[in-house]
Amino acid sequence: MSGFLEANLPYILAGISVGGQYALIAIGYTMVYGILRLINFAHGDVFMVAGLVMVYTSASMPMVLAIPVVILATVILGFAIERVAYMPLRSAPRMSVMISAIGVSYLLQNCALYFTGGLPKVYPEIPLLSNSVTIFGATTKVVTLITPVITLVLVIALVTFINKTKLGMAMRAVSKDFETSQLMGIRINNVISATFMIGCFLAAIGSLLYFSNYTSVIPTSGGMPGLKAFVAAVFGGIGSIPGAVIGAFVIGICENIIKGMGLTTFSDAFTFVLLIVILLVKPTGIFGEKATDKV
Amino acid sequence: MLTEKKDKTGLFIGAVCLAVLYVFLILLDNVIPQNSFTLLLVPVLKKGAIYSLVCVSMNLLNGFTGLFSLGQAGFMMLGGYAYAIFSIPKDQHAAVYQYFDGGLIQFSIPEALSNVLGESAGAIIGSIICIMIAGIVAAAFAALIGIPVLRLKSDYLAIATLGFAEILRAIFQWSGLGPITNGSNLLRKYTSLSAIKIGSLKLATFFPFFIAGISIALIVLLINSSYGRAFKAIRDDEIAAEAMGINLFRHKMLSFVISSFFAGVGGALLAMFQTTIQATPFKSAMTYELLLIVVIGGIGSISGSCIGAFLFIACNEWWLRFLDNGSFMGMSVPFFRDGFRKVVFSVIIMVIVLFFSKGIMGDREISFAGLARRIRGSKPSGGKEAPAK
Numbered sequence: 001m002s003g004f005l006e007a008n009l010p011y012i013l014a015g016i017s018v019g020g021q022y023a024l025i026a027i028g029y030t031m032v033y034g035i036l037r038l039i040n041f042a043h044g045d046v047f048m049v050a051g052l053v054m055v056y057t058s059a060s061m062p063m064v065l066a067i068p069v070v071i072l073a074t075v076i077l078g079f080a081i082e083r084v085a086y087m088p089l090r091s092a093p094r095m096s097v098m099i100s101a102i103g104v105s106y107l108l109q110n111c112a113l114y115f116t117g118g119l120p121k122v123y124p125e126i127p128l129l130s131n132s133v134t135i136f137g138a139t140t141k142v143v144t145l146i147t148p149v150i151t152l153v154l155v156i157a158l159v160t161f162i163n164k165t166k167l168g169m170a171m172r173a174v175s176k177d178f179e180t181s182q183l184m185g186i187r188i189n190n191v192i193s194a195t196f197m198i199g200c201f202l203a204a205i206g207s208l209l210y211f212s213n214y215t216s217v218i219p220t221s222g223g224m225p226g227l228k229a230f231v232a233a234v235f236g237g238i239g240s241i242p243g244a245v246i247g248a249f250v251i252g253i254c255e256n257i258i259k260g261m262g263l264t265t266f267s268d269a270f271t272f273v274l275l276i277v278i279l280l281v282k283p284t285g286i287f288g289e290k291a292t293d294k295v
Numbered sequence: 296m297l298t299e300k301k302d303k304t305g306l307f308i309g310a311v312c313l314a315v316l317y318v319f320l321i322l323l324d325n326v327i328p329q330n331s332f333t334l335l336l337v338p339v340l341k342k343g344a345i346y347s348l349v350c351v352s353m354n355l356l357n358g359f360t361g362l363f364s365l366g367q368a369g370f371m372m373l374g375g376y377a378y379a380i381f382s383i384p385k386d387q388h389a390a391v392y393q394y395f396d397g398g399l400i401q402f403s404i405p406e407a408l409s410n411v412l413g414e415s416a417g418a419i420i421g422s423i424i425c426i427m428i429a430g431i432v433a434a435a436f437a438a439l440i441g442i443p444v445l446r447l448k449s450d451y452l453a454i455a456t457l458g459f460a461e462i463l464r465a466i467f468q469w470s471g472l473g474p475i476t477n478g479s480n481l482l483r484k485y486t487s488l489s490a491i492k493i494g495s496l497k498l499a500t501f502f503p504f505f506i507a508g509i510s511i512a513l514i515v516l517l518i519n520s521s522y523g524r525a526f527k528a529i530r531d532d533e534i535a536a537e538a539m540g541i542n543l544f545r546h547k548m549l550s551f552v553i554s555s556f557f558a559g560v561g562g563a564l565l566a567m568f569q570t571t572i573q574a575t576p577f578k579s580a581m582t583y584e585l586l587l588i589v590v591i592g593g594i595g596s597i598s599g600s601c602i603g604a605f606l607f608i609a610c611n612e613w614w615l616r617f618l619d620n621g622s623f624m625g626m627s628v629p630f631f632r633d634g635f636r637k638v639v640f641s642v643i644i645m646v647i648v649l650f651f652s653k654g655i656m657g658d659r660e661i662s663f664a665g666l667a668r669r670i671r672g673s674k675p676s677g678g679k680e681a682p683a684k
Contacts, residue, residue: 038450039453039454084649085645088649089649089652092652095449096648096652098450099586099587099590099648100645102583102586102587103587103641103644103645104645106580106583106584106641107638107641107642107644107645109580110634110638110640110641111638111641113634113637114632114634114635114637114638117632117633117634118633220578220580223578223579223580227454227457227458227461227579230454231458234451234454265465265466265469265470266469268461268462268465269462269465272455272459272461272462273462275454275455275458276443279447279451279455280443280446283447283451
């Protein structure tokens with residue numbers, strides 16, 4: 001056992017870190033699905049755009065300023081997407097909204113392709129995050145260790161927000177019953193916008209952490225993490241925040257152990273096998289249905 | 296659909312349009328001299344015909360049966376690979392599978408038939424057999440994954456099929472399967488469209504239209520049959536359909552398998568068109584593109600999907616090319632550079648999705664019978680976009 005741990009420690013560390021980053025994206029999926037019953041296919045691309053914005057802002061302003069700008073830009077993007085692409089379709093069939101989401105994803109990818117000229121953009125080194133540390137004989141970046149901490153802090157803050165504040169209560173109400181909550185005087189458009197903005201805020205932070213581990217951003221780099229985060233959300237029971245976080249950690253760790261065994265080809269496939277197994281065995285996910293904080 | 300059964304005039308006009316189109320295509324291949332115009336037109340026509348078929352097959356699933364499946368690219372890849380693997384000539388194996396000792400499968404159907412039937416007949420019949428194999432491989436896979444996947448509903452189904460397509464792509468690139476799929480390397484040297492000819496009569500443009508035409512005609516017949524009505528009933532209301540005695544799972548499976556079969560055929564044609572094939576482009580982005588074409592044409596309209604496919608391909612590869620070149624009618628426009636075309640395109644698509652959610656045709660069809668009724672002054676048009684019947 002200790003031999004296995006020792007051999008796999010770098011992978012497990014990387015897995016926990018990637019899991020935390022997936023978790024931050026997965027929350028965006030799970031919250032939006034909880035309220036709108038919509039798979040926001042564009043969420044992975046929002047995450048990618050956050051990465052690209054970071055590349056451009058860090059080149060023109062100091063890092064202390066760049067990070068808030070990235071987060072702000074991503075939040076505004078999320079808000080705009082919701083207002084432009086999803087709000088007009090509120091009463092349309094679910095399939096139309098999903099197609100609209102796919103359209104947004106296509107648009108964001110093509111815009112990114114246009115602005116980058118198709119070239120990979122080198123992601124800046126964020127001081128502190130990109131430094132190397134050695135832990136139990138395994139060398140890794142600070143971001144690997146910091147990610148789970150940041151993730152947990154943010155998740156606890158979010159859960160508190162949803163359970164204790166008025167807006168959080170409104171979110172829970174809307175996710176339970178769309179129309180009744182409207183009748184109760186909740187401005188659902190504001191609540192939905194807030195949901196998207198929170199999701200994008202977390203995706204922006206996730207992207208800062210995720211891309212620190214990679215050298216560059218390309219227009220399609222949001223696709224896979226996005227799909228995996230979605231699988232994490234389904235695994236944990238869509239609509240449930242703790243479920244999404246646990247699902248993300250499970251996927252992140254398993255994926256990296258599979259990579260460690262030299263089966264890199266199958267690390268992506270594993271995620272989808274997991275998805276199909278969970279959908280067949282327990283379609284509501286491990287925390288689905290019974291979870292009270294459905295947002 | 297495209298023609299109403301009892302109206303002979305409609306059928307007649309349809310047949311004439313199709314015949315004119317096919318004659319035109321043969322002329323285009325052989326008589327009409329190549330110039331800068333035909334050099335652009337011919338690939339657009341070929342690829343448009345192939346995309347029409349794939350989009351119609353997707354429409355059968357998404358538009359007529361109401362199964363929101365996003366696995367089309369995966370089935371196309373299966374078909375393309377199956378086609379390529381069985382038609383690489385024997386003496387080319389060493390070159391193509393250079394990293395895998397010449398590969399595992401050591402025969403080529405077109406080549407084997409060429410030895411018996413002569414070169415051109417062998418190539419045509421051999422490639423048709425390979426295309427059938429491509430469809431059957433895709434259909435068999437669909438039947439396999441349909442068992443678990445079709446029990447899921449709407450968005451879960453979408454994600455699961457998307458996932459399966461991604462798994463397939465990963466497996467095809469795995470070097471363990473290298474002797475068959477050539478790992479992540481290209482498959483090439485197989486029978487391509489340019490090899491399709493009778494004597495000196497070239498059929499490179501005619502062939503994809505021919506195969507796509509037959510396939511689309513078969514799909515139209517299916518949709519107009521009692522099975523097709525069952526599919527539509529399932530789309531409109533599953534519970535009511537089940538109450539009326541329609542076996543939900545069996546019909547969903549049927550639709551899924553048939554749709555995948557034709558996606559496989561489309562993939563094989565695409566492989567013929569491209570002359571090389573690789574797993575990388577068959578990403579989820581490709582499925583998204585196909586889905587958007589179906590939406591542009593109109594979900595639930597066969598002729599709409601065909602028009603959508605031709606429009607999409609023509610804009611993408613031809614009409615909107617100027618957006619990438621940096622100049623428009625002699626003027627240089629600074630922001631017209633590589634990729635701008637795609638941006639304009641996605642904006643148009645978003646506008647269609649948001650404001651014209653019915654697409655070009657909605658769920659109506661081009662009807663030659665309707666044209667026949669209104670024939671008075673107007674000439675029958677739209678033949679090009681409706682390859683079948």
